Amino acid sequence: MATSTVSRVRRQLPTSPWLFAVPGLVxxxxxxxxxxxxxxxxxxxxxxxxxxxxxVGLANFRELLHDDMFWIGLRNSALYVLGVVPALVLxxxxxxxxxxxxxxxxxxxxxxxxxxxxASIVVVGLIWVWLLDERGLVNSxxxxxxxxxxxxxxxxxxxxxSAMAVTVWKGLGYYMIIYLAALAHVPRELHEAAAVxxxxxxxxxxxxxxxxxxxxxxxxxxxxxxxxxxxxxxxxLIAGPTGGPAGEDTTLVMLVQRTGTGLTxxxxxxSAISLVVFVVTVALMLLVLRADRRxxx
Amino acid sequence: xxxxxxxxxxxxxxxxxxxxxxxxxxSDDGSGSTDxxxxxxxxxxxxxxxxxxxxxxxxxxxxxxFEKKYPGTHVKWIDQPAEGYADKLSADAAxxxxxxxxxxxxxxxxxxxxxxxxxxxxxxxxxxxxEYLDGAWTxxxxxxxxxxxxxxxxxxxxxxFYNKGLFKKAGLDPDSPPKTYDxxxxxxxxxxxxxxxxxxxxxxxxxxxxxxxxxxxxxxKQGTGFAFNDAKGVELLTKYKELYDAxxxxxxxxxxxxxxxxxxxxxxAVAMNPGSALDLENFKKQxxxxxxxxxxxxxxxxxxxxxxxxxxxxxxxxTKHTPAAVAFAHYVTDAQNQMSFAKQVAxxxxxxxSLDDPYFTKEDGTDETRVRIAAxxxxxxxxxxxxxxxxxxxxxxxxxxxAKALQGKESPKAALDNAVKACDQLLQQQG
Numbered sequence: 001m002a003t004s005t006v007s008r009v010r011r012q013l014p015t016s017p018w019l020f021a022v023p024g025l026v027x028x029x030x031x032x033x034x035x036x037x038x039x040x041x042x043x044x045x046x047x048x049x050x051x052x053x054x055x056v057g058l059a060n061f062r063e064l065l066h067d068d069m070f071w072i073g074l075r076n077s078a079l080y081v082l083g084v085v086p087a088l089v090l091x092x093x094x095x096x097x098x099x100x101x102x103x104x105x106x107x108x109x110x111x112x113x114x115x116x117x118x119a120s121i122v123v124v125g126l127i128w129v130w131l132l133d134e135r136g137l138v139n140s141x142x143x144x145x146x147x148x149x150x151x152x153x154x155x156x157x158x159x160x161x162s163a164m165a166v167t168v169w170k171g172l173g174y175y176m177i178i179y180l181a182a183l184a185h186v187p188r189e190l191h192e193a194a195a196v197x198x199x200x201x202x203x204x205x206x207x208x209x210x211x212x213x214x215x216x217x218x219x220x221x222x223x224x225x226x227x228x229x230x231x232x233x234x235x236x237l238i239a240g241p242t243g244g245p246a247g248e249d250t251t252l253v254m255l256v257q258r259t260g261t262g263l264t265x266x267x268x269x270x271s272a273i274s275l276v277v278f279v280v281t282v283a284l285m286l287l288v289l290r291a292d293r294r295x296x297x
Numbered sequence: 298x299x300x301x302x303x304x305x306x307x308x309x310x311x312x313x314x315x316x317x318x319x320x321x322x323x324s325d326d327g328s329g330s331t332d333x334x335x336x337x338x339x340x341x342x343x344x345x346x347x348x349x350x351x352x353x354x355x356x357x358x359x360x361x362x363f364e365k366k367y368p369g370t371h372v373k374w375i376d377q378p379a380e381g382y383a384d385k386l387s388a389d390a391a392x393x394x395x396x397x398x399x400x401x402x403x404x405x406x407x408x409x410x411x412x413x414x415x416x417x418x419x420x421x422x423x424x425x426x427x428e429y430l431d432g433a434w435t436x437x438x439x440x441x442x443x444x445x446x447x448x449x450x451x452x453x454x455x456x457x458f459y460n461k462g463l464f465k466k467a468g469l470d471p472d473s474p475p476k477t478y479d480x481x482x483x484x485x486x487x488x489x490x491x492x493x494x495x496x497x498x499x500x501x502x503x504x505x506x507x508x509x510x511x512x513x514x515x516x517x518k519q520g521t522g523f524a525f526n527d528a529k530g531v532e533l534l535t536k537y538k539e540l541y542d543a544x545x546x547x548x549x550x551x552x553x554x555x556x557x558x559x560x561x562x563x564x565x566a567v568a569m570n571p572g573s574a575l576d577l578e579n580f581k582k583q584x585x586x587x588x589x590x591x592x593x594x595x596x597x598x599x600x601x602x603x604x605x606x607x608x609x610x611x612x613x614x615x616t617k618h619t620p621a622a623v624a625f626a627h628y629v630t631d632a633q634n635q636m637s638f639a640k641q642v643a644x645x646x647x648x649x650x651s652l653d654d655p656y657f658t659k660e661d662g663t664d665e666t667r668v669r670i671a672a673x674x675x676x677x678x679x680x681x682x683x684x685x686x687x688x689x690x691x692x693x694x695x696x697x698x699x700a701k702a703l704q705g706k707e708s709p710k711a712a713l714d715n716a717v718k719a720c721d722q723l724l725q726q727q728g
Contacts, residue, residue, distance in 0.1 A: 009520045049387045050412035134549055135566055154548045244552035246700035263408035264688040
């Protein structure tokens with residue numbers, strides 16, 4: 001009976017699956033596919049915010065090669081991946097192991113570690129700027145213990161490191177939750193068997209936990225590397241709209257924002273930078289997945 | 298081996314993460330009429346720049362009076378926050394949703410004019426020209442393009458605040474603050490020396506307006522290229538480098554924003570900061586100790602002219618109700634309404650003769666009046682040093698090169714040469 005009803009509906013409405021998908025497809029088309037195609041097209045034009053451009057071939061990409069700010073942006077985005085990804089693969093795992101056991105009061109710590117994830121990045125950024133200011137709390141403490149003031153917000157490298165610290169601090173809880181979910185699926189028998197064989201806690205972590213979580217670690221590496229390469233908010237808030245002294249802390253996405261927005265924005269050129277970000281991000285993702293596949297085989 | 302579902306998941310996640318990188322609108326080519334002589338009627342929108350929070354009753358009254366004067370008109374007032382105003386304008390302009398009457402500064406006006414979005418008032422409203430100060434009217438003209446594209450609205454010239462207590466501690470006369478850049482450099486170095494580098498005099502790197510007030514020619518005579526890399530410009534940047542090295546210019550100046558430098562002044566970490574009369578109230582509430590020691594002086598200038606900020610009200614050339622939009626833009630900026638707006642806040646009318654009103658010339662013993670009279674006096678020979686064609690991208694280019702010079706990564710001469718080269722290139726690209 002039920003089967004015949006389904007087949008009748010199917011006959012009458014052959015397009016019904018598509019109807020269900022329409023809202024999602026419309027949103028994807030309007031907010032993702034159209035802007036993407038538009039970006040690709042614009043990358044080959046000299047379009048400005050208020051002036052429709054003309055086709056210029058590869059001129060924007062040739063200009064990129066000679067644009068110091070582009071190379072600075074590429075360097076900083078790459079450094080961000082190198083600095084942030086290892087920390088975000090390892091630290092949340094350790095944190096998840098810490099809060100994995102169901103002991104009284106552990107829910108408080110789990111919530112506490114997760115709090116930065118739900119906090120507004122603007123609020124978080126402002127708090128960190130206040131802490132790291134030349135006359136802020138951290139520098140006051142450093143001065144009290146005799147280290148002296150450190151220019152967290154005036155030195156280009158310290159600024160970048162400070163922004164990385166904020167990204168890691170804010171992301172810990174999010175990836176911790178992913179690890180907690182994965183840890184729940186690690187068979188307890190494996191740990192027990194390893195323990196019977198005389199393996200200590202560190203050995204069990206390396207030989208049981210890590211292999212069992214390998215695919216989760218790859219997922220975290222992939223997600224965090226893409227997010228790190230596209231970083232904007234943390235650097236913008238901590239290094240300021242200028243992207244640090246002389247723009248030395250500018251990341252590629254900041255450069256897209258700075259170049260392509262405003263009444264005189266160079267939309268064509270900014271689109272070309274966006275396209276580079278896209279290609280590098282895809283490459284990064286494929287690299288992580290390939291490394292995973294190689295290890296598996 | 299990875300399963301297809303994992304691969305699919307990875308590709309989907311990748312697409313969701315990396316695709317939404319940018320979005321662009323398209324312009325609407327529909328054009329309105331330039332004839333403003335018809336009947337004043339219809340619905341129009343009016344956009345202001347961060348004025349609702351403090352002046353809602355004033356604008357509500359202004360709009361009600363206009364609608365009463367011209368039955369059949371309806372004005373919808375929208376206000377945008379200060380931050381990101383240019384982005385909002387560009388989104389509206391690109392999307393064809395620019396309001397009929399818009400509050401703009403000349404540097405925001407220029408790209409809108411070049412895109413053909415501003416109505417030429419020399420054609421549509423030339424009869425109103427004698428009502429305004431000549432300099433204010435010509436201030437709404439764009440080099441290389443004929444015509445005038447906005448009604449002059451309010452003028453402003455922020456005073457310079459200084460901390461008398463910090464001046465005193467550094468052995469400087471608190472009643473004789475620096476007036477010229479040379480005096481500023483001498484005092485600032487003394488301040489840094491006496492405080493062992495703990496108190497800076499300034500919190501901001503020099504901007505294009507500083508170069509102007511130092512007497513540097515900002516553009517060539519034809520207005521086709523920048524020229525602030527001359528000997529005078531190099532001299533100014535060299536002096537700032539000395540200040541930076543001596544910590545007379547705050548070490549965080551290279552990344553400072555107006556908000557962050559205002560905060561530094563509030564916490565008495567810097568001794569001087571530009572501001573407006575509105576700041577006095579802020580000092581009184583947030584830093585009573587500073588308020589007791591506050592000194593007010595003119596902007597630092599070596600040319601005898603302070604910098605003047607000019608606001609305008611433009612009419613969208615694609616408005617469907619040109620007569621109503623022109624009439625309203627004129628109404629907002631006419632002598633009577635500018636005068637009543639000036640009584641709400643420390644701004645100055647751009648209409649002819651308004652600055653001679655006793656309101657701008659007669660002392661009443663209060664700080665606010667002192668600031669107002671001093672500013673009105675300096676406005677009479679003030680200059681708008683911000684080049685109309687100086688875009689945000691050019692500001693960034695100059696700021697980055699100035700930062701390189703201050704850090705010693707480039708000589709002041711090389712830094713300014715690079716800045717001029719970058720700005721010229723951007724100017725050419727603007728067309």
